[in-house]
Amino acid sequence: MAAPLPVCWLNGEFQPLAEARISPLDRGFLFGDAVYEVLPVYGGRPFLFVEHIARLERSLGEIRMRPPLSRADWAGLLTELVARNGGGDMYLYVHVSRGAEEGRNHALNPALAPTVFLMAAPLPPLDPAVRDAGVSAITAPDQRWGRCDIKSTALLANVLAKSLAMDAGATEAILLAGGRLREGSSSSVMVVREGTVAVPPYGPEILPGTTRDLALRLCARAGIPVRVAPISEAELRAADEILLGFATRGILAVTRLDGAPVGSGRPGPVALRLQALFAAYRTELAGTPLLPA
Ligand SMILES: Cc1ncc(COP(=O)(O)O)c(C=O)c1O
Known part of the structure; x- marks a missing residue:
């Protein structure tokens, strides 16, 4: 920051x-x-x-x-x-x-x-090199409390998970529990396989993400298929694309996970499409009132 x-x-x-x-x-x-x-x-x-x-x-x-x-x-x-x-x-x-x-x-x-x-x-503009190359992530065990749906400032476990990512030279730690994907230490995680964007269902173990919600709305508008269902660690590792969603950065492509390339090792077509849809949506909202009349 x-x-x-x-x-x-x-x-x-x-x-x-x-x-x-x-x-x-x-x-x-x-x-x-x-x-x-x-x-x-x-x-x-x-x-x-x-x-x-x-x-x-x-x-x-x-x-x-x-x-x-x-x-x-x-x-x-x-x-x-x-x-x-x-x-x-x-x-x-x-x-x-x-x-x-x-x-x-x-x-x-x-x-x-x-x-x-x-x-x-x-909010400095995203470094074009980061957007073009994507970012790397590691996986880490989710050691947080039982109400991660509450956006609490008690973020010690998130902070420690982020430190593991930093130690590995990565941008984000993707948290796993019981062999399933939860979310990032400070981001929602979306997984793309054969053109479908998959996300885990909401519950007490993950935060409802404003960026993820908008991404899914924009997918619906653009005809990109979406699946809301538990995602196994194996599915995460076999993904064509892994996307991070967070308010300050919108959508970022994860191109390396635990040191291995994700898909082609470059931001994939769904990441690029969603980034373009986000940019267009920002323009669409410009000048509109913050609250409905
Ligand atoms: C744990 C966690 N999950 C998900 C998100 C993404 O939420 P949003 O897209 O509203 O920023 C964040 C953002 O800070 C977060 O800290």
Whole structure:
């Protein structure tokens, strides 16, 4: 991640990020008791705003919190944060923790006011060499908790899995459990075989991905067949193409898995098609309102 942009919003105020402060008794800090979102912004407009806020609302509901702001308030604040940081392309980080405690108590305290923190960071264009060559990934055992469908800031197992990828000179760790594909340490994984895009079904073990959901919608529009079913490790290794989906980068082709080439060893036709469909969809949304009227 590039260094964040200078203006953030914390608990009701725009302020310089360098001066923003929270209590060390914040439950996000003490317990990882917080959820978050990351949204890309193209041409000053947050992308898939409703989808991201809906996922945030779902995460909050699953951890027994009410949304601290309405969708209209989120839209207004995020739009202003983008403008105050100079507009253009960037990404936004949205973080809601259960708030600052009076001590260190596991038990929930319903009287706490949540901590709401928004910041922005640059979104440099994807290096054409990366897009053209694809990226490498490793496989790793999924060592996360049982509610990976909640976008929690408690990401230690994801962080350690990403470190394994970095150690191997790879971009992503693709997590496996019980001989089946789950997802990447910070991405959804899609597998292409004979022209069909396959994804594992959603459940408590993976995060519903906004990029994956859009990819499947664009596949449906373009007549690309989709299959939602468990994917074995053997199917992953035999794939013609492996695609990563994540909000800050859209679709990336994995061209090496555990050191072996995936398919031809180059980004395949479905990766290239989906990347083009994503670019066209961004253009289609430009200038449209964030919230339906
Ligand atoms: C574990 C995990 N899965 C999937 C995703 C992809 O989600 P999205 O496409 O909404 O970025 C992410 C993104 O951060 C993630 O951390």
